Amino acid sequence: MFTEDKYCNLIYKWFDYMRNKYGNKIYGYVIMPNHAHFLIKLSEKSPVISRLIQNAKRFLAYQIVALLKEDNKTDLLKFFSDNACARTGAKHKIFEDRFDDLLIRSDKFFLQKLKYIHDNPCAKHWRLADNIVDYKYSSAANYERGEGYYKIDMPEY
Numbered sequence: 001m002f003t004e005d006k007y008c009n010l011i012y013k014w015f016d017y018m019r020n021k022y023g024n025k026i027y028g029y030v031i032m033p034n035h036a037h038f039l040i041k042l043s044e045k046s047p048v049i050s051r052l053i054q055n056a057k058r059f060l061a062y063q064i065v066a067l068l069k070e071d072n073k074t075d076l077l078k079f080f081s082d083n084a085c086a087r088t089g090a091k092h093k094i095f096e097d098r099f100d101d102l103l104i105r106s107d108k109f110f111l112q113k114l115k116y117i118h119d120n121p122c123a124k125h126w127r128l129a130d131n132i133v134d135y136k137y138s139s140a141a142n143y144e145r146g147e148g149y150y151k152i153d154m155p156e157y
Helices: 005-022 049-070 074-082 107-122 140-145
Strands: 025-031 036-041
Touching: 005 025, 005 049, 025 107, 036 107, 049 074, 107 140
Parallel strands: none
Antiparallel strands: 025 036
16 A cells, blocks of 8 residues: 555655654654554653554555555455445545554664664565665655754754
8 A cells, every 4th residue: 555655645644743742753654555653752741652553554544545546446445345344334444443652761672673674675575676775755864864854853862
């Protein structure tokens, strides 16, 4: 699903919202075709991570469905509709109910996670790029070249 700019731009729009509304920092990310990884520093004004992700999923789901309809991607719409829970009144189920989060407490752990997310597109089972900086939907180029497709916040360590 996240293989075109307009779909990935929804995530960047969410990043912008978090920055502007709460003062959160985006230190790293990778948007893969069917999942994403983020390194986010929450400000004191930010909701807790579970609420932040819940709100993001809701925002993204509505926007994704609208784009899928606009693009007449009926196969994906049917898939998401078939996975919806009629009991809750949902018409589409875009995201899984759960997410994983880790608290980063050291520079070493931060760098380990940053490397993991940047290496993701080059993993054997993905092969989306030969070099991490060549994958457009990642912050790897920000770290390697000083600029990338989306401007991130650079950590101070």
